[in-house]
Structures are given as structure tokens and as C-alpha cells.
Amino acid sequence: MNASRTPLQGDVTQAIDEAIRAAKAAGIDVDDGPKHVFDADQRPKTSYAFELENLPDAPDVGEIEDALEEIPGVWARIVYPTNTVWITAPDVIDPTQLVKVMARFNVRATMTDSSLRRRVSELRSPEPATTRRGNRGTKGMSGRMRRQHELEAKTIESARVSGFLNDPANTARHTPPDNDLLYTARDLITLKRLAIAIVFGAPVFLTSYFQELQFPGWQWVVLALSIPVVFYAAWPFHRALAGGVRRGLTALDGASSLAILLAFGWSIVLLVATPAGDIGWQAEPKWLAFNHSRLADGELFLDVACGMTILLLAGRIWTMRARPSLLEEMEKRRPEPSSEVRVSVRNRATGAVTEEMMPLAEVNPGDDIILVPGDIIPVDGQVMGGSCVLEPGLVDAREDLNIKVGSKVYSGATIVSGKIKVRVVHTGHLTRMAAIHRWVQEASHRQNRATLLSTKTAAYLIPAAFMLAVADFVLWVLIYQNYNAAMATALAVLASVAPTALALSPAMAIRLGIESSARNGIIIRDGATLRSLENVDTVIFNRVGTLVQPFMTVETVTAARGENADMVLRVAGALAMESNHPSSQALVRAAREARDHDEGGVDIPHWIDVAKNEITRNGDLKARIEIVSRDDDGEEHTQQVEAMLWRPTNLSSLHGRLAAAATNGGTPIVVRWKGKDRGVITLYDPVKDDAAESITRLEDMGIETVMLSRDTYPVARRFADLLGISNVLAGIGHTDKPGAVRAVHTQGATVAMVGDRSVVNTLRVADVGILVGSGDSLETGNELREDISVIVVRDDVSAIPQLIEQARRVCRIIDRNIVYSWVYNISAMVLAVAGLLHPMAATVLMLGSSLFVEARSLSVKKFPS
Known part of the structure; x- marks a missing residue:
């Protein structure tokens, strides 16, 4: 705020x-x-x-x-x-x-x-x-003063690291104003106005259409009943019209407001200046302009004024209630910073563990909180004790709901059964739920700005309808000399125009499409991204991080002639110690297991010192290691040598048995020291369960699939054939991947690039960059907001075809709604000018067209399965 x-x-x-x-x-x-x-x-x-x-x-x-x-x-x-x-x-x-x-x-x-x-x-x-005096210590203070000083310091530190701002203003800061950019202020359209419109307007409507209810002087009573309907119940529409006139803009509800005021004003004139005001005068309902009474006989349109108001209010209220808002639901689940949670506290002196209640705003990362059934998890963290079953939160990230020790939990989920102790990682605005809220909120803001363009286009209907109504009135007067019929057709023109249906066509479908995707763990940047996804004809997957599980195991170890396979594995494990990549973790794990089983005997050192670790631009690992060797006399000699772990990208990089090993197994890692390749280690990374099915689904949608891999072509092609991927870009190093994606794009393809954080630069050059398996990216990746089109917090591949199918469905609904809206508006105004459309019937048609567009737009809530 x-x-x-x-x-x-x-x-x-x-x-x-x-x-x-x-x-x-x-x-x-x-x-x-x-x-x-x-x-x-x-x-x-x-x-x-x-x-x-x-x-x-x-x-x-x-x-x-x-x-x-x-x-x-x-x-x-x-x-x-x-x-x-x-x-x-x-x-x-x-x-x-x-x-x-x-x-x-x-x-x-x-x-x-x-x-x-x-x-x-x-x-x-x-x-x-x-x-304040700087660097004031606690020496010389009394015990009470020292405790007070330490408490103040702790409070300041809590304020720094806590994700909450313990002030009501914080909630307002994250709550966007609920403005309806399309037509009328939503907070003015209330059930109270609708109730008043029905209570006062229903007698007007019934008396006007049933002569047996028309008592002497009924028309003046109807006029009095119409006043609160026209000037109070319909005030939101009049306010929108006045605001548009004041700003030089066109309000989308301006035509309806103008029709209501014209119907009311014309009726007053006729009551005063024609027999319609005489006691005993009766009205006969007319449904076509051709049989309207002449001006000298009198005519009333108060039924039109009240009927339009009732129908418009009812339609708008239904519209507002039918639109689900993910942001509003998130706000309801947002934990209050002042709410108290049970914190597990350990006494450092005695080691005793106690539980105490603490405001959530004072909970910091590293604290342990206790949660029981019925609690909504207020933080992101890791379970340190207990187990539970969760009910999914508002965002379904397809995560395991059976929680045990070691599981990660995220803010917003509800505990159904069990009890857990959670070590806090993120609180407040740093949680994944809050990050998703910000992303969806920013998408809504961007879409609101884009909506202004469609709103402006739809608003052109208002002055066009007004000019048409004036021309229609003049022509009817000139041709038929019937002012009442002319007014009826003019009102029908104004009542039939439906700019809101045209403006709603893109706006609502896009907003609901984005929110529906977010509920299913897919965060879309804006409506333009949906349109880009609709046109995607090629999806490129980076193999690691998207198609395979995030862990690897050592498959084979092949040593060059004269080398020891155990030594090759031990050196590889030492070089990979400082890296957290799945391949490095697999090498370290295998080396430790071999050491623990004392494989290789006394000739293989249990520990290898490593210094000057370095990761090259291509992702290779380099360092200096100490190798112990024995001479012919059996004496040990220690020397530092250059060592490297590197991945071959083409068949010419290796020869002999090492080349065969690098092409016949899984992902190859070459171990080199003293300038010579000593062995090849192949790694197995299991395919994600739904990868093959998702690739098939994309291919069935007419999308060409491509896999981007650093492996040699035989290895990459064998893996791609396992999944059914059409094309392979093999031997592409980390720094060359953006160029490879650009090359596909220059061939005329519309490219969606799918990868994890390790290939962010590659995602940026695609038409649509999709960052997958990155729940943490939402919390720490603010710099990605302007570069990445989509973030998938789920870890399954099926999210990709679902995303593209959702985008195509949303765009298809938008396009058809726009065509329908234009056909309706043109047809309705032609019928109104021809005198075949009563103003009330025109209102019903206008409202029906808007609700039809709404209903079609609401269908995007159902996310593809």
C-alpha cells in the first residue's frame, strides 16, 4: 500500500x-x-x-x-x-x-x-x-535492563526476518481494490437496491400490463412508485454514465442508464401534456411499434424504466456471485499476523522442551510450530516430527497429502488428521501461497490494462447506438408521424445494445482461465501468454529437470586400460562434493558406498583432498586433487594434479572402450586427471511416471516435441525413443542451448521451452518460457517475473499438455464470444429499428446475451484433466 x-x-x-x-x-x-x-x-x-x-x-x-x-x-x-x-x-x-x-x-x-x-x-x-547511540552493549546494565535490551534486539531481528508485518495496514497493502473495469462500480450494485426495485417496480410492471389492475389515478401512483426505482435502484448505472461524461469517456452501462431516464422523462411529459394524465385513463400494452398509440392518445413507458432496472440489477448481481475469485479466497485463508500459534521452545540451559503460544508475526525461520487437526498451515516448512493427512489448499500442486517426517508443507493446506511439528522456512509474504497470490494479482493487473483496450472498443457501441436511436426516432416521426412509436423504437435500440457482452468476451475468460490454471499449480503471466500458447506448434524439453526424476544413480563404471575403476569412482566423488546437481549427488553417494565397503583395497585412498574447485561455463567440474602413488620400491608419493569431470557432447570426444561406454548406457560422465581420460561413469535417471503419456498427448494435439540434451546423439536418441519424442537436439552444451532454441524459432516454429532454473536463459529466448518444478522460484524468483511466461509448481509432465489445452480452450471461447457479440448487437439493433422489438424484450435479449457470454466464459473454470 x-x-x-x-x-x-x-x-x-x-x-x-x-x-x-x-x-x-x-x-x-x-x-x-x-x-x-x-x-x-x-x-x-x-x-x-x-x-x-x-x-x-x-x-x-x-x-x-x-x-x-x-x-x-x-x-x-x-x-x-x-x-x-x-x-x-x-x-x-x-x-x-x-x-x-x-x-x-x-x-x-x-x-x-x-x-x-x-x-x-x-x-x-x-x-x-x-x-540512539550506536553499538551500545549490555555491559554494566542491570539484569532487567539487559533483558529489556536483549528483548528489543530480538524484536528488531524478528521484524527483519519475519515475513509478516504485524499491523492491519499490511493486509491492505496486499489487497487490491476490487474495481470492475468494465462498467459499473460493483460495491454499488447491492441486494438492497434490487429488493427496492422489485418492491416498488413490480406493481408498476403488473399494473401497466394488466388492465383489470388499473384503478382510477393508477398512473400517478405508478409514477410515484417509479421514482425510487429510477433514481435510487438505478443509481449505479446513472453514476457510471455521469462519470463517463465527466471524464470524456463512454460508460458501458451508459445506454441502459440513458434508456431508463428517457423512458421516465417521456412518461412525465405525456402524463402532464396528454390524456394519459386524466383520471380514468387506461393503458393497453403494445408489443410492436406499429400498433403504439398516437401522441394525442397518451402513452407510458414507466414499465420500461422499472423493468430495465430490475433486470439489469438482477443480472449484474448474478454475474458477480457467479465469478469465483481466487484472490478473494486466498485473502480469506491468509493467516492474521496477530493470530497465535503453538511454538516448541527448548531451554538451552536445561534442555527441557516446552510449548508456548506466540503471535504468528513473531515466528521466525528455524522455529518449530505444532499443528493439529483443523489448523490451516500458516507457514512453509519441513516436518520434523509426527505425521498427518492434509486437505489440498487452494493451489493443487499434485503433492503427497500423507505427510511424514522430512516432508515439505506449504501455507494454505488444512490438516485433516494427525499432529505435526513443522520447522519454519518461510512466513508471511515469503510463503509460496503469498507468492502465488502476488503472481496472480500481477496477472490480473496486467489483464486489467489489456481489458481497457477491449472495453474502449466495446464502448464505441454506445455513441453508435445513441446516434442510431436519434436517427431512428426522426425517421419514425417523419414516416409514421407517431412520436410514441418513435420513442419505443429508440428505447429498444438503446436497451438492446450490449457492449458489456463484447467487453466481457476476452476479459472474463482470460481472468478465469488464469485463475483456473493457478488453482492447478500453473501460474500464467498474463492473457498475452495464453494467446502465445494457443499458437505454439513446437515444445522443447530440457531433459534434466523436466522429463526425469530429480535423482540419479550410478549405472556403470568403465575404466580405461591400465586404470582402476574404483579409483575412477573415488576421484569422481571427490570432485563432485561441492555440487548439488543430481548427477554430482549420485557420484558422491556411490563413492561413499564403495569406500564404506572397502572396495579397491589398500591401493585406493579413502580420502582425496580437493582444492580450487571450479565450474566451467559448460558446467564441467575442475579442481586440483592429491593423488598418492607407489613407486617400484613400494614408497608412497603424494602429488597435486589437475582433475576434471566432463560430459561428452559428440562421438569424436572419446575412443575405444570409453567411447563405447559413453554411447551404450545412460548419461555419461568422463573422469580425467593429469590430462588423460581415466574412465567413464554412466548414470541412470528414472523417467517421470507420466512423461511418455504426456508426450503422446502433445503429439496427438499436433505439437512437435523436441528434447534438448547435452548427451551424445545415441544416448539422447535412445532416451527420446523411450518417451516417443519426435526430434532430438543432442550434444548441446549449457551455453549453446539458447542458440539452439533460437535456431528452431528461425525455422518458423512457435516455440514453448520447458526447463528448470538451470536453463533460465534458454527459457527467455523462447516464444513461451515455462519454468517447471519450481515452487521455490515463486518465493525467490522476483527477477523472473518479467522474463518467464509460465511457472509450474507441480512436478509432473502432464501439466504441459494441460496448459496448452487450457490456453487453446480459453482463446477459442474468446473468439467465438466476440463473433457472437457482434452478430447479436447488429441483429438486435436492426430488429429494434424495424419496430419488431419492444423495449422490454430488447432488455431481456441484451441481458440474455451478456449472461450467455458469462456462462461460456465460466466454463473455463473446468481445467483439462
């Missing part, structure tokens, strides 16, 4: 104002001059940090700094690369004043969590702010 006056500060200011007024009432002379006169140099200073949006070019930021420093005592510096401003200001300066200064330059400033927490802490402190 933008920095604003806190509730506490507002209460203090109000109390001061009330005290001044009370003093004046008592006859005391109180100086009520400027309240913020202060000596800037004498006041304590407070530091703030703001995150900036819409920052202008770097040469222009100096103007913003100068404007800020015009405030007495303020010092400001903008860090352009990080879009941050650091401000030091007297403690009496309201941060809102600083935000307003930056807003003059069209820069939106958002106070960081740490600054906001500090601000709240200062306002709540009963003591006046004083200058």
Missing part, C-alpha cells in the same frame, strides 16, 4: 484537535496556527525506504530528489537500478507527504515492510523519539 497516516496517528491528531476546540469553548486563548512548525535540525530523524513504480529516465530522477528535499529536514536519494528511494526525514513528517510529492511526478511509492514496521513501532512507543 502507499504509505498513509496510521490509525494511531489519526487518533492522536483527532485528540489534539478536540482538546483545542474544548479549550476555545472554555474561553482559553489557544494558538491554532500551523501545527507542523518545527526546527528540522533539532528534531530526531527517521529513515524510510520506498519501492518506486513508473520511475522516469535516470537523468530526471534528480528533480524528484530536489522536490523531496524542499521539505525542511528531508534528505533523499533514488537508487535507479533497484527502483528504490531512501529518505531521511524529521519524525514529525507524515510519510504521506513524501508519497504525494513523488506522485506529482507520476511515480507510485510503496513503503517497504521494514520501514512501515519501524514507523508503526515509533508511533506506538510511549516515549518520545531520541537519538
Whole structure:
């Protein structure tokens, strides 16, 4: 949220104002001059940090700094690369004043969590702010003072590492304003207005269409009943029309508002100037313009005004209730920072473990919390004790719901049975659920901006319908000399136009498509990504991280002639110690098992020292190792040599038995030292259970599948044949992968690249970059938001065909809705001009078309299975 006056500060200011007024009432002379006169140099200073949006070019930021420093005592510096401003200001300066200064330059400033927490802490402190002494220790303090100082230090540290901001303002910061960008403010369309419209409008409607209910003077009673319907119940539509006129824009509900007001105003004129106002006059319902009464006979359209209002309100309320909002559901599940959780605390002195209740905002990474059935998990963490069964959260990441020790758990899931102790990894806005909320929220903001374009296009219908209604009225008067019929056809034109259906066509389907995908563990950047996915005809998989399980095992160890296979494995394990790649972990694990079983005998060292570890640009591992050798006399000699683990990319890299080993097994790793290749280790990485089925599904959708691998062609081709992948790009090193994807794209293909964080640079060059198996990327990958199109937090391959099928379905619905909307609008206005459409029938058709589009858009909630 933008920095604003806190509730506490507002209460203090109000109390001061009330005290001044009370003093004046008592006859005391109180100086009520400027309240913020202060000596800037004498006041304590407070530091703030703001995150900036819409920052202008770097040469222009100096103007913003100068404007800020015009405030007495303020010092400001903008860090352009990080879009941050650091401000030091007297403690009496309201941060809102600083935000307003930056807003003059069209820069939106958002106070960081740490600054906001500090601000709240200062306002709540009963003591006046004083200058703190740096590096004050606890020596010489009394025990109580020392404990107080340590408590303050702990509180500051908690504020720094905790993901929560223990202030109600934090919730507002993450809650976007619920604005309907399409037509009318949603908060004004209420059940109360609908109830009033029905209570007062139903008698109007019934009396107008049933002559037996028309008593003497009924028309004046109907007029009185119409007033609250037209001016209160229909106020949201009038407000939208007035707002559009004031801003020079066109409100999408402007035609409906205009039709209601015209029907009401025309009826008043006829009541006053024609026999329609006479006591005893009766109306006969007319459904076609050709049989409307003449002006001299009188006519009323109050039924149209009330009927349109009732139908519009009912339709809009149904629409709002029918649209599920993932963001709103997430907000309901968001744990309150002030809510208490049970924390397991160990006494360092005695070792005793106790449980105590603590506000969630004070829980830090490393703490252990206890959760029981019915609890919604408030943090991300790892289970350290117990077991439980979970009910899936709002985001289904296809994770195991039977939780045991060692399992990871994420915020938002509900415990059905069991009891667990969770070691906290992330809290508050750092949790995966909060990160998904931000991604979906940003996608909604981007889509809202895109919706403005479609809304503007749809809004052209309003002035077109208005001009058509005027022309229609004139023509009917000139041709038939029947003002009532002319007004009926004009009202039908205005009532039949449905710009909301046209505007809703892309907007709702895209929003629901994005939210439906998010509920199934697939985070889509924006609507443009859906359109790109629709056009994808080639999917490239990086083999590691997408098609295989995230663990590997040693399959074979082949030593060159004259070399010891156990020594080859032991050196490989030593070189791989510092890497966390699955292949390195497999080598280390196999080397340790061989050492523990004393394989190789006394000639193989149990420990090999490694120094100067290095990972090359191609991902090879290099280091200096100590090798012990014996001479002919049996004496041991230790020497440091260069060693390397490298992966061959083509058949010419190896010869003889090593070449055969590198091409006939799994993923080959070559072990080299002293400039000579000593052996080849092949690794087995099991295929994901659904990989083959997912590849087949993509191929059946007409999508060409490609596998990108660093392995030699025989190894890669054999693996691809196992899954049914059409093409293989083999022998591609890490640095060459972006170029390989570009080459596929230049051949005319629309490419979706699928990979994990190790190939982020490759994902960036594709038409659609899909980052998979990366729940942690959501929490730590803010830098990816502008580069990656899709993030899949699931670990299964089936998410890829589901994603593309969902995108195609959403785009297909959008395209068909747009065609339908244009056909409807043109047809309805032609019928209205021809006098074949009663204004009430036109309203029903307009509302029906909008609801039809809504119903089709709502169908995207069902995610492909």
C-alpha cells in the first residue's frame, strides 16, 4: 500500500484537535496556527525506504530528489537500478507527504515492510523519539535492563526476518481494490437496491400490463412508485454514465442508464401534456411499434424504466456471485499476523522442551510450530516430527497429502488428521501461497490494462447506438408521424445494445482461465501468454529437470586400460562434493558406498583432498586433487594434479572402450586427471511416471516435441525413443542451448521451452518460457517475473499438455464470444429499428446475451484433466 497516516496517528491528531476546540469553548486563548512548525535540525530523524513504480529516465530522477528535499529536514536519494528511494526525514513528517510529492511526478511509492514496521513501532512507543547511540552493549546494565535490551534486539531481528508485518495496514497493502473495469462500480450494485426495485417496480410492471389492475389515478401512483426505482435502484448505472461524461469517456452501462431516464422523462411529459394524465385513463400494452398509440392518445413507458432496472440489477448481481475469485479466497485463508500459534521452545540451559503460544508475526525461520487437526498451515516448512493427512489448499500442486517426517508443507493446506511439528522456512509474504497470490494479482493487473483496450472498443457501441436511436426516432416521426412509436423504437435500440457482452468476451475468460490454471499449480503471466500458447506448434524439453526424476544413480563404471575403476569412482566423488546437481549427488553417494565397503583395497585412498574447485561455463567440474602413488620400491608419493569431470557432447570426444561406454548406457560422465581420460561413469535417471503419456498427448494435439540434451546423439536418441519424442537436439552444451532454441524459432516454429532454473536463459529466448518444478522460484524468483511466461509448481509432465489445452480452450471461447457479440448487437439493433422489438424484450435479449457470454466464459473454470 502507499504509505498513509496510521490509525494511531489519526487518533492522536483527532485528540489534539478536540482538546483545542474544548479549550476555545472554555474561553482559553489557544494558538491554532500551523501545527507542523518545527526546527528540522533539532528534531530526531527517521529513515524510510520506498519501492518506486513508473520511475522516469535516470537523468530526471534528480528533480524528484530536489522536490523531496524542499521539505525542511528531508534528505533523499533514488537508487535507479533497484527502483528504490531512501529518505531521511524529521519524525514529525507524515510519510504521506513524501508519497504525494513523488506522485506529482507520476511515480507510485510503496513503503517497504521494514520501514512501515519501524514507523508503526515509533508511533506506538510511549516515549518520545531520541537519538540512539550506536553499538551500545549490555555491559554494566542491570539484569532487567539487559533483558529489556536483549528483548528489543530480538524484536528488531524478528521484524527483519519475519515475513509478516504485524499491523492491519499490511493486509491492505496486499489487497487490491476490487474495481470492475468494465462498467459499473460493483460495491454499488447491492441486494438492497434490487429488493427496492422489485418492491416498488413490480406493481408498476403488473399494473401497466394488466388492465383489470388499473384503478382510477393508477398512473400517478405508478409514477410515484417509479421514482425510487429510477433514481435510487438505478443509481449505479446513472453514476457510471455521469462519470463517463465527466471524464470524456463512454460508460458501458451508459445506454441502459440513458434508456431508463428517457423512458421516465417521456412518461412525465405525456402524463402532464396528454390524456394519459386524466383520471380514468387506461393503458393497453403494445408489443410492436406499429400498433403504439398516437401522441394525442397518451402513452407510458414507466414499465420500461422499472423493468430495465430490475433486470439489469438482477443480472449484474448474478454475474458477480457467479465469478469465483481466487484472490478473494486466498485473502480469506491468509493467516492474521496477530493470530497465535503453538511454538516448541527448548531451554538451552536445561534442555527441557516446552510449548508456548506466540503471535504468528513473531515466528521466525528455524522455529518449530505444532499443528493439529483443523489448523490451516500458516507457514512453509519441513516436518520434523509426527505425521498427518492434509486437505489440498487452494493451489493443487499434485503433492503427497500423507505427510511424514522430512516432508515439505506449504501455507494454505488444512490438516485433516494427525499432529505435526513443522520447522519454519518461510512466513508471511515469503510463503509460496503469498507468492502465488502476488503472481496472480500481477496477472490480473496486467489483464486489467489489456481489458481497457477491449472495453474502449466495446464502448464505441454506445455513441453508435445513441446516434442510431436519434436517427431512428426522426425517421419514425417523419414516416409514421407517431412520436410514441418513435420513442419505443429508440428505447429498444438503446436497451438492446450490449457492449458489456463484447467487453466481457476476452476479459472474463482470460481472468478465469488464469485463475483456473493457478488453482492447478500453473501460474500464467498474463492473457498475452495464453494467446502465445494457443499458437505454439513446437515444445522443447530440457531433459534434466523436466522429463526425469530429480535423482540419479550410478549405472556403470568403465575404466580405461591400465586404470582402476574404483579409483575412477573415488576421484569422481571427490570432485563432485561441492555440487548439488543430481548427477554430482549420485557420484558422491556411490563413492561413499564403495569406500564404506572397502572396495579397491589398500591401493585406493579413502580420502582425496580437493582444492580450487571450479565450474566451467559448460558446467564441467575442475579442481586440483592429491593423488598418492607407489613407486617400484613400494614408497608412497603424494602429488597435486589437475582433475576434471566432463560430459561428452559428440562421438569424436572419446575412443575405444570409453567411447563405447559413453554411447551404450545412460548419461555419461568422463573422469580425467593429469590430462588423460581415466574412465567413464554412466548414470541412470528414472523417467517421470507420466512423461511418455504426456508426450503422446502433445503429439496427438499436433505439437512437435523436441528434447534438448547435452548427451551424445545415441544416448539422447535412445532416451527420446523411450518417451516417443519426435526430434532430438543432442550434444548441446549449457551455453549453446539458447542458440539452439533460437535456431528452431528461425525455422518458423512457435516455440514453448520447458526447463528448470538451470536453463533460465534458454527459457527467455523462447516464444513461451515455462519454468517447471519450481515452487521455490515463486518465493525467490522476483527477477523472473518479467522474463518467464509460465511457472509450474507441480512436478509432473502432464501439466504441459494441460496448459496448452487450457490456453487453446480459453482463446477459442474468446473468439467465438466476440463473433457472437457482434452478430447479436447488429441483429438486435436492426430488429429494434424495424419496430419488431419492444423495449422490454430488447432488455431481456441484451441481458440474455451478456449472461450467455458469462456462462461460456465460466466454463473455463473446468481445467483439462
